[in-house]
Amino acid sequence: MPRPGFVLEVDRSTPPALIWHGEGFRLERLPAERSRIVYAPEPLAPLPDPDAAIRAALLNPLGDRPPLPELLRPGMRLTIAFDDLSLPLPPMRRPDNRQRVIEAVLDLAADAGVDDVVLIAALGLHRRMTEAELRHALGDRVYDAFAPSGKLLQHDAEDPKGLVMLGKTDLGEDVEVNRRVAESDLLVYVNINLVAMDGGHKSTSTGLMSYKSVRHHHNVRTLQHSRSLMDRPHSELHSSAWRIGRLLNQHVKVFQIETTLNNDAFGSQLAFLQKREWEWGLRDRASFMAASRGVELLSPRARRSLFQSVLAPHQMTSVHAGEVEVVHEATIANLHRQQVVDVEGQSDVVIFGLPHVGPYNVGSIMNPLLVMCLGLGYFFNMYIGKPLVRPGGVVILSHPTPWAFHPVHHPSYIDFFEEVLASTTDPAEIEKTYEERFATDDWYRHLYRTSYAYHGVHPFYMWYWGAHALEHASSTVIVGGNRRAVRRMGFRPASTLADALEMAEDQVGRDPTITYFRCPPLMLARVE
């Protein structure tokens, strides 16, 4: 029986805590009597037979959807869209949830004699996936069956001929969707719900739409009023996505299939990452020593490729299919079962150790903007109720934050960092002055469509993602970060955690209370 998550009050006998630091970790002793560590629940037991569970879900859908076979008929246009590279994190071992689900759906489609089947990677404004990445997500069998004949597509949010405007929501939000989706008799959406933000109408209204639609929920105003964006009922972002998704559902029949994973992110060799420090055995200590020493010996590039090659052993804990909103409720309940930890009250300071991978640097480089987004956008928002840190408190991130960028994946990030952040770090100012130019830039558009680049506007979203945190906290300190890069973002660099805590005292006073959110493994803090 997996143990739930809990909050450890640090005292003098508490061993040093493991803190993620990019492609590495640090062990830090936290101040006794005023620090607490939030530990994630242990991984839930996976579904014993995921394929059977999938089949059962397809045949027993939730909400007002009939079983999938009843929706399939010869001559129909069937489109299967699936979550892209940004999920799950780290990428999971084969077979991926998407492969299992899509194979099951395709089996039913074949049985029903459906010929016109197209697979679409729901990229939204993300970069295209490479052949290897597609093969990993879908399996070779699916890939080889669809790709050569051009039936495996990647959503192109900038293809004027490939988009259809379906109309506007009550609040005037444009709904411009992938043409194939709009013209399909059935859209099956295959999702992996890694964190509470994912899934539901957000899958389609982000993954299959254009900048024109996405900008309605990805902006400074919605993000500042998404408290948090991991808590849909209190998220402006989701409210907008839901309105847009509902309008899509009026035009296209959507059959949503959502899956959840347990939080077993690291295999046996890195098991210590999943364990609580005082429970480390001899083997865990040895592998921690070996891993941290070994990592130090490697070049940054070798370190990066080593960490990027890690595949997670996480496994499916639930699968639901049917009507979008009902399915999503069930999914979120399962997700909460795995991730929620109850935390009492806020603290003056919160510490996040950032790992090597976030949603936008799979197979790539965690550039400074992605560090900001992972820390202030994702980790900060991993709460229900109130943020872990009090208003005016200090956020401390731990990450090397190198001045490094992937030239193919993140070209507009480089220019954003060099040009935009050099003049201002204020999200509203950035949105007002620069967003449109980057979003409509022909060269970025070209790279997004034909190369492997994120959309020109994507770095702006990284910054907006942190807008709530920027507004809430009084300052951000990055431990061990490249000083120039950290300062460029308007944050303060510190060489050690002790220094960072000293600096925090300038803001929040002597002997502040501290929360260390020991994530990953993934969790969601319910703060009373």
Next chain:
Amino acid sequence: MLREALEGRRIAITGATGFLGTALTERVLRCLPETEVVLLVRPGRRGAAERARRDVLANDCFRRLRRELGHRFDEEASRRVIPLAGDVTVDGLGLDAAGREVLASCSTVVHSAATVSFDAPLDAAVEVNLLGPSRVAAALRQAARERGPQGDGPPRPALPHLIAVSTAYVAGGRRGLAPEAALAETPFSPQVDWRAEVAAARRARSDAESASRAPEMLARFRRQARAELGAAGVPLLAEKTEDLRAEWADDRLVELGKARAQALGWPDAYAYSKALGEWALLEERADLPLSLVRPSIIEASLAEPHPGWTRGFRMADPVIISYAKGLLREFPGIPEGVIDVIPVDLVVSAILAVAARGPVAGPDIVHAASGARNPLRYGQLVSFVREWFSEHPLADDKGQPIEVPQWTFPGRRRVQRQLRRATNLLEGAERALQAMPLRGSKADLAARVEKRRDDAERALSYVDLYGSYTETEAVFSVQRLLRLQDSLSPEERREFCFDPAVIDWRRYCQDIYLPAVVAHARVPQADGRRRPAPAGRSREQRARRAVLSPDRQLAVFDLENTLVATNVVDSYAWLATRQMGLAERARFTARTLLEAPRMLRLDNLDRGDFLRWFYRRYEGADPGELEGEAWEMTSDLLLSKAFPAGIRRVREHRALGHRTLLITGALDFLIEPFKPLFDDVVSAHMRSAGGELLGELDEAPPTGEARALLMADYAAAHGLELAQCVAYADSTSDLPMLEAAGFPVAVNPETKLATVARKRGWPVEHWSRAPGFRRPLLPFGPLKLGARHGDNYRADKPGATGQQGATAPREQGAMALRERPPRTVSPKTGSGGLRKI
């Protein structure tokens, strides 16, 4: 008396655009209100009047007079200044009858035109300094003859009074007193037949010209040109070769001049040609009334028109500045020796006094020198200079004060030896660096070494040139000068003072001369008084800003090593290895490495030839296949090795409304993905037949001057001015294009281009690849992922919409980039085909 004597008269001045001539013109206009001046100037393109206005009257020398006269200055100048087009290097001074008429109307002619450079080529010195004065004399006599006897009006001397400015150093390397007398009458003067010297100098010029045209010499110049510019294309190399030839011939004549002068006992060709000029003039003048004024080293003014006025870079200035910059660690000289300096205003006064007094019988020769009456010792001068620069040091690049060296007055030979050794060492280092295929900041190192070598060479040349002046032991007698002074009234002695005794050397050096030199040289000082350039921007920063001015119209970019760190070999390797297994890749690598030296050599000789040779490898490939692969290659190879700052620059130009043009030797279908970055693209096109590439280019590849022509044609076709064009390139093979553009920018330049850019003051950009990302070293395509299963779900037709297709794998072996030993093509040397476009 002086003023009255010259009242209502005309004084003609040659060399008015020079240092002494300008000062003389100013003094006449300011102090002799009823005297006119005729300025004999070479008309140039603008004409004599415009030259007189721009090059004489606009000078800072007239600041005081302009202030005094206010708006009447122009009126006064047009009333009293008569510009006259003429040239002392041609017989008759190039004057027509009207010109001679003007000349004949002058009562006094001051001939101060000379080539004052100590290292002028022998023939130039002879034409100007030796023959110039006699030509002036001859022209005056002819003019007077034509004018004939005066009709009405007051009687005037039939012939004008010629005052020729010579130099005290005609005395040569003698020790002791040099009298104010003709050389022929001075003991220990060389007896030289000046006519024979003229003939010999002219012969030497024609000999040097023919010697420089000998085939082996021409071959040498070509080699040098290529070593300097690399594969810059035939026209540029030819131009450089011709420059080198002319330079060589000049150098020979400089050398000959110096040797001949020293053989006859003069320090250099200047003193030698001036001495013979005196000789010739005295012989040729016949009945022309003549006076000779021999100044020593003329330097900044003591008081008139304002203390410290100077024009041009005077002899001692570069030495002083080099010293203050710490470049001259030593300078030869005898500490107790006299360094004979005379402020320019004193010389002007002396000339005017001679003019006012008029001609006297016999050769009338006056020294304008300080040594006999008020000597400045060399050791004294050095300590004044050292003191001053210790208090007012110059600043180095970082704004830090430069400490001046302590001179120990070693012998000239020792200093020369030291400097020569340093020069040789640096030259060796420079050659070694030039030979290496360096780029970017490493190429900068070569440029720095080159600058150091330049500095050392310059120091050596100063020692060679001026060493004899700091070691002079002659003392120039000023008896006649002082007697002339006595003839003036006390007020005039104050106003037109030329008694060297009035100079307080410390005050002159430290309060007048050195501040003037530093101000004139525009060098930054460490005490913050002279900040480098306005708004704190360096020349390079200003150039950088100019590049991105909205006034520019066209920005032309090279691709390889300018925007992306790859080349045609990388692209080929990527495409060729795309279909290979591991073993085959290893063989491919070995083969390519073996060929590398040859590729490098060919590329160094001529980029176009290299491209033709290399592109043979594409023979038989399927263009459609390659085109498809090009998109993958762009992401995997080109974009991952792109310079983000470069890409950003292209986009900045577009945002400013400039047209952007990519000119590249890469094959068109391979750079297709780059097209949207630019307004237009010019690239190499390969012919194909029957679905196969032929391995031959359609037209000459856009390299070298073809690139410059393409740029010019493009600009013309779009109505853009080349003067408003910015060109970015990385190698000397792009020199023709860079030179043709108004705003050239060297990007990550290789050594040779770095050197050229530094010399011409072109901005240099060091663009680097995205920080923190490294592609694997070998430019290979990723291994193909195999299709492993049959398909259950295959649908019949490809997707209907134009969405992004997945990265569809192609059938194995479809791409026909056959690996074969490339056909050898020997590089062409100058034969046709290359230059047509």
